[in-house]
Amino acid sequence: MRTSIKNFSYLFLPLSVLALLIIINLIKGADYFSITMVNGALYGNIPNIFFGAAELVILSIGMTLVTAASRGQDISIGESATITSAIFVLFVLQAGEVTLFTILVGFLFSCIAGLALGAFNGVLVSVFKVQPMVASLILFTGGRSIAFMIDGKLSPILANDISNKIGTVIPGVPIQTPIILTVLFIVFFAVLLKTTNLKLYVETVGINPNAARLNGINPKKIIFLTFLIMGFCTAVAGFIAVNKAGRHDSVNLLKLIMMDAILAVAIGGNSLGGGKFSITGSIIGAYTIEMLNRTLLRLEIEPAMIKVFKAIFIIILMVIASPVVRLKIRKVVDKVRSGKTAVNQSKGSTPLSTANIARKKEE
Amino acid sequence: MLSETILEMKDISKSFPGVKALDSVDFKLRKGEIHALMGENGAGKSTLIKVITGVYEKDAGIITLQGEPIHFKAPEDAQKKGIGTVYQEIMLCPNLTVAENMFIGRSHSSFVNWKQMNEKAVQLLESLSIPASPVQELSSCSIAVQQMIAIARAVDMDCKILILDEPTSSLDEDEVQKLFVLMRELKERGVGIIFITHFLEQVYEISDRITVLRNGKLVGEYETSALSQFNLISKMLGNELEDITKIKKHEPVVSDTTVPVFESKDLSSSAGVRPFNFNIQKGEVNGFAGLLGSGRSESVRAIFAADKVTGGEVRIKGKQVKIKTPLHAIKHGIGYLPEDRKDDGIIDDLSVRDNIILTLQVMKGFFKPFSMKQAEAFADEYIEKLNIKTPNSNTPIKSLSGGNQQKVILARWLLTHPEYLILDEPTRGIDVGTKVEIQKLVLKLASEGMSLTFISSEIEEMLRTCSRLIVMKDREIIAELKGTELTENDVMNVIAQGGKTTCAHR
Numbered sequence: 031m032r033t034s035i036k037n038f039s040y041l042f043l044p045l046s047v048l049a050l051l052i053i054i055n056l057i058k059g060a061d062y063f064s065i066t067m068v069n070g071a072l073y074g075n076i077p078n079i080f081f082g083a084a085e086l087v088i089l090s091i092g093m094t095l096v097t098a099a100s101r102g103q104d105i106s107i108g109e110s111a112t113i114t115s116a117i118f119v120l121f122v123l124q125a126g127e128v129t130l131f132t133i134l135v136g137f138l139f140s141c142i143a144g145l146a147l148g149a150f151n152g153v154l155v156s157v158f159k160v161q162p163m164v165a166s167l168i169l170f171t172g173g174r175s176i177a178f179m180i181d182g183k184l185s186p187i188l189a190n191d192i193s194n195k196i197g198t199v200i201p202g203v204p205i206q207t208p209i210i211l212t213v214l215f216i217v218f219f220a221v222l223l224k225t226t227n228l229k230l231y232v233e234t235v236g237i238n239p240n241a242a243r244l245n246g247i248n249p250k251k252i253i254f255l256t257f258l259i260m261g262f263c264t265a266v267a268g269f270i271a272v273n274k275a276g277r278h279d280s281v282n283l284l285k286l287i288m289m290d291a292i293l294a295v296a297i298g299g300n301s302l303g304g305g306k307f308s309i310t311g312s313i314i315g316a317y318t319i320e321m322l323n324r325t326l327l328r329l330e331i332e333p334a335m336i337k338v339f340k341a342i343f344i345i346i347l348m349v350i351a352s353p354v355v356r357l358k359i360r361k362v363v364d365k366v367r368s369g370k371t372a373v374n375q376s377k378g379s380t381p382l383s384t385a386n387i388a389r390k391k392e393e
Numbered sequence: 394m395l396s397e398t399i400l401e402m403k404d405i406s407k408s409f410p411g412v413k414a415l416d417s418v419d420f421k422l423r424k425g426e427i428h429a430l431m432g433e434n435g436a437g438k439s440t441l442i443k444v445i446t447g448v449y450e451k452d453a454g455i456i457t458l459q460g461e462p463i464h465f466k467a468p469e470d471a472q473k474k475g476i477g478t479v480y481q482e483i484m485l486c487p488n489l490t491v492a493e494n495m496f497i498g499r500s501h502s503s504f505v506n507w508k509q510m511n512e513k514a515v516q517l518l519e520s521l522s523i524p525a526s527p528v529q530e531l532s533s534c535s536i537a538v539q540q541m542i543a544i545a546r547a548v549d550m551d552c553k554i555l556i557l558d559e560p561t562s563s564l565d566e567d568e569v570q571k572l573f574v575l576m577r578e579l580k581e582r583g584v585g586i587i588f589i590t591h592f593l594e595q596v597y598e599i600s601d602r603i604t605v606l607r608n609g610k611l612v613g614e615y616e617t618s619a620l621s622q623f624n625l626i627s628k629m630l631g632n633e634l635e636d637i638t639k640i641k642k643h644e645p646v647v648s649d650t651t652v653p654v655f656e657s658k659d660l661s662s663s664a665g666v667r668p669f670n671f672n673i674q675k676g677e678v679n680g681f682a683g684l685l686g687s688g689r690s691e692s693v694r695a696i697f698a699a700d701k702v703t704g705g706e707v708r709i710k711g712k713q714v715k716i717k718t719p720l721h722a723i724k725h726g727i728g729y730l731p732e733d734r735k736d737d738g739i740i741d742d743l744s745v746r747d748n749i750i751l752t753l754q755v756m757k758g759f760f761k762p763f764s765m766k767q768a769e770a771f772a773d774e775y776i777e778k779l780n781i782k783t784p785n786s787n788t789p790i791k792s793l794s795g796g797n798q799q800k801v802i803l804a805r806w807l808l809t810h811p812e813y814l815i816l817d818e819p820t821r822g823i824d825v826g827t828k829v830e831i832q833k834l835v836l837k838l839a840s841e842g843m844s845l846t847f848i849s850s851e852i853e854e855m856l857r858t859c860s861r862l863i864v865m866k867d868r869e870i871i872a873e874l875k876g877t878e879l880t881e882n883d884v885m886n887v888i889a890q891g892g893k894t895t896c897a898h899r
Binding site: 224225226227228230231233234237238240241242243244245246247248305306 | 699719720723724729731736737738739740741742747751752754755756758759761762805
């Protein structure tokens with residue numbers, strides 16, 4: 031029981047932000063949450079948020095792991111996804127006839143490319159001890175040009191039925207395909223975390239690499255592994271993004287998404303300095319950002335001004351989540367609690383400390 | 394000497410949720426005295442200090458400073474009133490110069506008069522005879538000098554009270570003496586010094602009075618000269634004292650044909666230890682003795698491959714094996730509790746449970762995580778076995794006291810059931826009660842057939858537990874001592890006489 035309370039306090043920030051956004055939207059009009067069926071598929075603001083946030087959610091998962099293990103961020107994820115998707119498009123278009131098979135093989139190739147890009151960053155960070163942000167600056171700078179070359183200096187169009195289904199909706203299925211893919215991806219990670227020691231290893235390495243090594247964990251391998259996973263995430267995100275768009279725009283595809291991904295990790299209650307992490311928090315954080323973007327649109331804020339409001343919102347958020355404010359809140363909570371325990375103490379005759387420990391053991 | 398009281402605390406109480414850390418404690422500090430504050434971990438020493446320095450607000454009681462009632466809300470208030478504090482970990486900036494470290498954050502103007510600052514620093518350093526130049530980088534000073542600079546910084550203000558919280562725990566004997574000279578100098582000037590340490594000898598060497606706390610309550614205040622060491626320990630421990638005298642060595646049965654559990658030949662590592670030969674029998678407890686920097690830690694780190702192994706061979710139960718990484722060592726049944734608990738031992742944000750199961754989990758493999766239930770069962774088993782004081786296994790390890798953190802690391806290794814366990818300074822910086830517990834545990838494990846290497850700066854502890862002492866000097870083994878009649882002096886003599894160069898100190 032205590033564990034669940036603890037987890038909840040970890041998620042306090044992302045959930046309260048989400049709640050705040052929901053309230054703002056409710057005030058604006060309850061119809062916000064209405065969901066309608068159009069041509070057998072669900073439409074409305076809520077499905078739109080899930081649809082729009084698909085890539086961000088996937089990238090935030092990878093970013094959480096990289097942050098936790100390497101104590102830094104990968105800023106090349108948008109560019110990596112542009113390269114992997116360029117490879118996907120290249121393969122599909124060269125194959126001539128587009129079948130499910132060519133799409134899958136193309137996706138497989140883009141995954142291999144993603145792993146290679148992840149490995150590139152991973153080697154720089156784990157073996158050569160380059161700061162993650164500096165290491166990924168290389169791909170951040172050159173990535174889109176590489177993708178542009180792969181595209182043959184064009185912006186190729188993916189006009190086929192299967193891509194359309196992957197990017198939007200499969201007739202007869204009420205939920206949009208990117209949402210389904212995201213859910214599958216999250217389930218994949220849930221299973222991965224459940225069946226391996228990834229969390230324990232990554233947290234140990236992020237908190238104390240020296241101690242990790244002395245207990246038989248190789249910090250280099252673990253940091254490298256998180257970058258590989260990040261590479262896989264970029265391939266999946268690139269795949270979804272390019273199928274959604276229907277064409278490969280190497281200049282604008284997932285542009286600056288690393289900022290939102292890092293923000294999602296932070297909103298999720300994770301320290302950007304590495305160590306303990308919560309993927310659930312990051313996922314909620316990613317959906318929160320998407321909801322924030324759409325809420326600002328709905329408040330009919332001038333498009334040019336939207337970024338200003340987003341910035342203000344983030345400032346408020348970060349102040350609430352800052353250690354200073356948290357400490358103040360904890361002090362207040364402690365005072366209330368110690369008041370209660372003092373009452374308990376006067377009632378019981380056993381010394382409080384031992385009684386408490388005994389009670390906790392019984393639980 | 395004047396016996397004017399500078400600080401008087403009466404009926405101080407302080408509670409935390411679930412714990413009464415201080416229960417109407419009285420404390421009195423006189424002008425120009427060195428007052429040792431003694432007690433086990435959790436006795437309330439640090440809480441009392443934090444109440445004095447304004448880190449915590451007291452729940453009840455009165456504090457008077459030179460007859461004037463005071464109420465500190467923040468550490469800055471205490472500093473302004475002339476209460477300086479120096480903690481165990483040096484809280485200075487290693488990349489700044491000595492003078493910068495002494496005056497940083499002191500001046501109220503935005504500009505620094507470098508010349509004036511350096512001159513002032515020279516004056517202060519000279520008056521306290523600290524061997525440092527104001528313009529040298531702090532990191533180029535020895536730890537002891539850094540500690541002294543921290544003190545100089547604290548006393549630079551009109552300092553009436555100086556609090557030294559375990560200043561000697563990372564110093565060697567020579568450096569401690571230098572620090573004592575400085576403390577006596579300050580005492581002459583009329584500064585009241587509160588001194589906290591786990592080293593009893595140091596208390597007797599330097600303090601005038603001793604206040605003993607136990608479980609948040611005052612046991613009493615004594616003149617140091619009137620309290621024997623035995624009585625001091627018994628006051629600190631209550632009735633646990635008998636245990637310490639009952640500790641009996643366990644002698645392993647060794648014949649010429651027994652194959653050692655672990656054996657090394659010409660082993661050397663990147664940390665610069667000379668190639669050495671070493672072996673340990675089943676059920677044996679041996680120890681590495683030597684001064685700080687003599688190579689004792691480096692040797693055991695080479696055995697565990699904690700530093701890069703550069704040469705030599707290793708046999709386990711007679712079979713030659715390759716140990717290149719700590720993981721190899723762990724898989725061959727070797728455990729290693731590192732000297733530096735904070736940097737190499739604990740994973741501070743993780744729970745006690747995760748800290749306990751960590752190594753066993755690594756041995757089991759990446760793809761085979763323990764179920765939560767199993768992990769909790771393991772953790773609870775060892776929390777009970779080693780009497781680890783923690784609210785539950787889900788508590789982060791960083792919120793435990795030093796002694797209990799050490800027990801968690803011990804539990805981590807015991808859970809892997811090693812055949813050979815290396816304990817490098819397991820008793821450093823922890824309370825006497827836990828020290829005794831750990832020594833007893835070492836002997837119990839040996840009697841059950843485990844081989845152990847036990848290293849401690851306190852030779853007494855090693856004499857009590859080890860049946861064989863390997864003496865090191867200048868990163869080389871110079872002697873091996875056996876026998877039940879060994880005394881601390883014997884060991885000292887070997888260290889003093891042995892080796893090629895004369896004094897090995899820096």
